[in-house]
Amino acid sequence: MTVLLVVAILVFLIVVHELGHFVAAKIFKVRVEEFGVGYPPRAFTLGKIGSTEYTLNWIPFGGFVRLYGDVGEGQHGRGSLIDASRLVQAIVLVAGVAMNALAAWALFAVALHVGVPRVVDTPLPGEELRLVVANVVPGSPADSAGIAAGDEMLGLEDSRGDMLAVLTPELFSEFVQAHGGQQLTLTYMHGRETKVTDIVPAHAVVPEMVGRPALGVGIVSISSRPLPWGDAMADAFTTTADAFTTVLQGLWGIVERALAGAPSISEIVGPIGLVGVVGDAAENGAGNVLALAAFISVNLAIINLLPIPALDGGRLVQLGIEALMRRSAPKLILQAMNALGVALIVLLMITVTYNDVVRLLS
Numbered sequence: 276m277t278v279l280l281v282v283a284i285l286v287f288l289i290v291v292h293e294l295g296h297f298v299a300a301k302i303f304k305v306r307v308e309e310f311g312v313g314y315p316p317r318a319f320t321l322g323k324i325g326s327t328e329y330t331l332n333w334i335p336f337g338g339f340v341r342l343y344g345d346v347g348e349g350q351h352g353r354g355s356l357i358d359a360s361r362l363v364q365a366i367v368l369v370a371g372v373a374m375n376a377l378a379a380w381a382l383f384a385v386a387l388h389v390g391v392p393r394v395v396d397t398p399l400p401g402e403e404l405r406l407v408v409a410n411v412v413p414g415s416p417a418d419s420a421g422i423a424a425g426d427e428m429l430g431l432e433d434s435r436g437d438m439l440a441v442l443t444p445e446l447f448s449e450f451v452q453a454h455g456g457q458q459l460t461l462t463y464m465h466g467r468e469t470k471v472t473d474i475v476p477a478h479a480v481v482p483e484m485v486g487r488p489a490l491g492v493g494i495v496s497i498s499s500r501p502l503p504w505g506d507a508m509a510d511a512f513t514t515t516a517d518a519f520t521t522v523l524q525g526l527w528g529i530v531e532r533a534l535a536g537a538p539s540i541s542e543i544v545g546p547i548g549l550v551g552v553v554g555d556a557a558e559n560g561a562g563n564v565l566a567l568a569a570f571i572s573v574n575l576a577i578i579n580l581l582p583i584p585a586l587d588g589g590r591l592v593q594l595g596i597e598a599l600m601r602r603s604a605p606k607l608i609l610q611a612m613n614a615l616g617v618a619l620i621v622l623l624m625i626t627v628t629y630n631d632v633v634r635l636l637s
Contacts, residue, residue, distance in 0.1 A: 371587055
């Protein structure tokens with residue numbers, strides 16, 4: 276069932292992306308010859324409206340739009356993409372990314388309305404909250420104890436048996452500050468395992484607060500309370516923007532390591548790795564699955580903007596170069612660049628899948 280859910284998410288998001296190209300092409304009178312769900316070979320034709328065939332194909336991992344006069348095909352005339360202005364071509368290309376961004380916002384909005392964990396600054400009276408670690412200071416007492424971001428704080432007790440009755444970030448911090456240099460017993464949830472550890476608050480953990488005892492953890496309050504539709508749609512804008520920032524920072528980290536001579540894509544998850552990720556999300560409710568789908572949609576939007584031939588970003592770079600040169604690139608060069616781009620993508624997918632299998636076996 277998890278595998279089917281992964282396939283359904285990927286197909287939905289890729290079809291949404293292609294729908295963006297489809298709608299933009301229709302608006303600007305570019306002929307759409309085929310809108311396919313899945314990849315060829317063709318299973319059967321669902322129907323034909325105007326000049327567009329709607330098909331269902333055997334390989335169920337996405338979809339595609341086949342445009343008349345697409346790059347490198349050399350088709351000219353009325354409705355040809357290659358004969359359209361470069362501005363129109365750029366809009367058709369960017370429309371797919373825009374649809375993924377819109378889909379991410381919509382999915383986050385539904386997730387927030389259904390109920391998904393989120394940080395709250397001012398909880399409602401009686402609202403059930405969880406205290407979760409947002410970050411850990413390297414070399415701090417918490418880091419030495421093995422506490423990691425995402426762990427949930429369950430209880431804090433001093434050596435006399437006094438316990439922190441109500442867990443809030445403020446009270447947690449005050450309790451720690453009042454017991455500088457004293458051993459505390461911390462109970463927390465790490466993954467699915469409840470752990471208990473002895474820990475001693477230390478000074479100078481946080482450089483800007485040298486005289487303040489601390490464990491070295493940033494704590495936030497998490498609520499899963501469903502939001503009304505209005506609030507959910509408004510908050511989804513911020514959540515989508517945060518997702519774009521997170522993905523871009525992760526991508527830049529990969530680039531930095533590559534420039535430093537230590538390239539690594541071990542953190543990238545492929546289709547096989549997604550099975551485990553989606554499975555974990557499904558165990559925590561529909562809201563988490565929707566939020567994960569939104570995050571994947573953000574990833575697809577950014578990946579498609581990378582300046583790699585055969586991706587939308589590579590095509591946009593090509594249009595920019597053509598605009599500067601004031602002439603179209605030779606058909607043979609475009610076909611060669613697209614073939615190179617496809618080869619790079621296939622190589623990346625093989626590598627990522629290999630990493631997924633290694634993680635699974637280990």
